[in-house]
Amino acid sequence: DPRRPFIVKTNYMEIEALGTVFNVEAYADSEYTIMTLEEGSVKVSPDDKEPLILKPDQQIKYHNMTGATTRETVDATRVLQWKHGYINFQKASFDYIMQTLERRFDVIINYETNNFAGRSFNVKVLPDEDVVQVLEILKEMIPGLRYKIDGKIIFIH
Numbered sequence: 687d688p689r690r691p692f693i694v695k696t697n698y699m700e701i702e703a704l705g706t707v708f709n710v711e712a713y714a715d716s717e718y719t720i721m722t723l724e725e726g727s728v729k730v731s732p733d734d735k736e737p738l739i740l741k742p743d744q745q746i747k748y749h750n751m752t753g754a755t756t757r758e759t760v761d762a763t764r765v766l767q768w769k770h771g772y773i774n775f776q777k778a779s780f781d782y783i784m785q786t787l788e789r790r791f792d793v794i795i796n797y798e799t800n801n802f803a804g805r806s807f808n809v810k811v812l813p814d815e816d817v818v819q820v821l822e823i824l825k826e827m828i829p830g831l832r833y834k835i836d837g838k839i840i841f842i843h
Contacts, residue, residue, distance in 0.1 A: 698748050700731045709766050716785060719748045724762040760765040769812025783824075791817040797842035802828070
């Protein structure tokens with residue numbers, strides 16, 4: 687209905703649906719606000735910037751502190767598999783992976799950010815995998831990674 691557009695507003699951007707399927711990831715404690723388009727089109731208006739029209743399989747990443755906006759081509763079907771219990775990390779930072787695991791498994795993960803900075807990872811988490819299984823996968827990917835679990839707190843070193 688053109689007279690009543692569907693608009694999603696986050697702290698840092700506004701997304702207007704133009705007949706579409708999309709996903710918005712906007713957590714208060716996250717470094718980025720991320721919008722991924724699966725089908726149709728959307729108009730994304732980051733704070734004080736020109737609106738962008740996205741096509742399917744495009745993603746906008748808005749850095750919440752600097753205001754830097756990037757547009758990337760992604761496999762939106764993979765990104766949106768979270769609806770079925772999967773988590774797909776594509777070129778994801780270690781920090782982003784840890785934040786997502788904290789939300790998914792309701793845990794607190796302590797680690798030294800500098801030890802893992804500047805690297806990106808591609809990892810898929812299946813719906814039936816628990817946090818220990820995910821940590822074991824990361825352990826295989828990152829030589830020297832060790833972890834200790836104390837209740838709901840995980841220490842990575």
